[in-house]
Amino acid sequence: MTSSKNKLFAHFEQYIKLSDELKSALDSRVSFVSFKKGELVHDADSVCTKSYFIQKGLFRTYFYKDGKEISEYFPAENEWCNSPKSLMTRQKDIYYIDAIEDTEAFCLQVNDLGFLFDHFPEMERYARLSMGTVFGHLMERITSLRFTTAKEKYDHFIETYHGIHHRIPLGMVASYLGIAQETLSRIRGEK
Amino acid sequence: MTSSKNKLFAHFEQYIKLSDELKSALDSRVSFVSFKKGELVHDADSVCTKSYFIQKGLFRTYFYKDGKEISEYFPAENEWCNSPKSLMTRQKDIYYIDAIEDTEAFCLQVNDLGFLFDHFPEMERYARLSMGTVFGHLMERITSLRFTTAKEKYDHFIETYHGIHHRIPLGMVASYLGIAQETLSRIRGEK
DNA sequence: ATGATTTTTTGATATAGGTCAAATTGTTTT
DNA sequence: AAAACAATTTGACCTATATCAAAAAATCAT
Missing domain, CATH: 2.60.120.10 (Jelly Rolls)
Incomplete structure (x- = not known):
């Protein structure tokens, strides 16, 4: 036990x-x-x-x-x-x-x-209580999806998945963020 | 009572x-x-x-x-x-x-x-249980915010707020949807 | 290892929708 | 019922990002 x-x-x-x-x-x-x-x-x-x-x-x-x-x-x-x-x-x-x-x-x-x-x-x-935590994340995500550039969305993704973001293939990240994977590739390319 | x-x-x-x-x-x-x-x-x-x-x-x-x-x-x-x-x-x-x-x-x-x-x-x-219901709505909204045109976002809003959408001023709807209010006005204009 | 997929990057082009500005319409307030 | 204010519409223009296409790089299977 x-x-x-x-x-x-x-x-x-x-x-x-x-x-x-x-x-x-x-x-x-x-x-x-x-x-x-x-x-x-x-x-x-x-x-x-x-x-x-x-x-x-x-x-x-x-x-x-x-x-x-x-x-x-x-x-x-x-x-x-x-x-x-x-x-x-x-x-x-x-x-x-x-x-x-x-x-x-x-x-x-x-x-x-x-x-x-x-x-x-x-x-x-x-x-x-634990749903409350997830709830908060969903609301943040909704905010991040409105009124933000593709770059800002990607930055928010990196925050949300700080220790983990490099383990997720680019194409999956792009569809998660609602942007084209070509766009995400370019964003990653600069800096 | x-x-x-x-x-x-x-x-x-x-x-x-x-x-x-x-x-x-x-x-x-x-x-x-x-x-x-x-x-x-x-x-x-x-x-x-x-x-x-x-x-x-x-x-x-x-x-x-x-x-x-x-x-x-x-x-x-x-x-x-x-x-x-x-x-x-x-x-x-x-x-x-x-x-x-x-x-x-x-x-x-x-x-x-x-x-x-x-x-x-x-x-x-x-x-x-009731949070579960709201949870579902938030997930639908997240889906609606990704990969959809302004028109589709507005349609989704009307579904979500079916009996109520006409009671909400246009400017508020626009910021709720994450689109410019000029764009929303034009969408409403056609058809 | 080597060829075969799969994933990512790069390039060229098109467009939905943002921004700024002004006109119009609608709504309060006196 | 004006005047004042707020909300919506219309117009002109511009930019971020989607799309299409192909090359390059990475990963997988034999």
Whole structure:
């Protein structure tokens, strides 16, 4: 039980105190999975029934528009990754997930997640508070997408993904930012 | 107690069952306030300590960039309005709130909100679930801001604010969408 | 390693939409 | 009902960035 799940527990403890009961409930329900670079983690053809907490590596969520992949975000170490709407509503959504790098993650099934919410009110609080954090990021991103030049968008991306930005291929960054990859290449070129 | 708070209760009941205890706890903590058109509801100079549930009317949240007002969103009937990050962290944030129309609202103090979260776990669940809804809207908006023409952005705005879009002045819509108001005027002109 | 993909860079061109300025229309206020 | 003020529209022009095309560089598979 002094498991390899330290980082996962530490993540929860940023928001709530973890009782021993909750710790062991988590421990028994969380499994370990790994993916190879390029592997599909979630297919939009199916309902998303799993949430991944990344231990090591890098995922990407994306969807298709006019036959092209549009990257949505890039969850890395110590972050959750899933198809949020699909997971919550148990219906299909547009998002795919794949692994940008070889990735090790913890996996929580949606049923187990439901169990935890039903039996541990502090899990509800954790969800509310951690969603608040993500909420803030989304709002910043919305601001960054309005009234900014391509250069400013790229700068904002580097801030947001400070330690990580060089691990993400240029084309994916471009679609994440909503600019042409040629433009991004030129921006990177100067300075 | 068969109060005028029906709509507020109905809103909660979209997500959770309201026990009588919670109903009366809400009832005793929620007060009624009204604002005149143009009135400032929240000043970014101060910490946001109140959350408003709009009964009738229309608010706007906005911030300043380069001396100009940028509209963030337009909460109307049966929606909450506050400065989210400020309310949650009890620190100042950049957002102002004003009333686009004469508005009647229910008001909940942050302390009371804290009390409700501490004593009614179903309130935590409500918050988690309702944030999920908003979350989805933010993601759609992010998608709409990337890779779309000004016309498509405006169409998306009309969808999002279907019954309400004509109540919002053009200049505010333009800054909400991240386009010049001259451009928006021209888009509106044709067809 | 070497050829075959895939990704990134570079170049030339076109255009959507920004900016500035002024005219028009609409809305308050006295 | 004016006068004053604010919001919207129209016009002229310009620039950032998209698009199309091809070369160069990097990565992958045999």
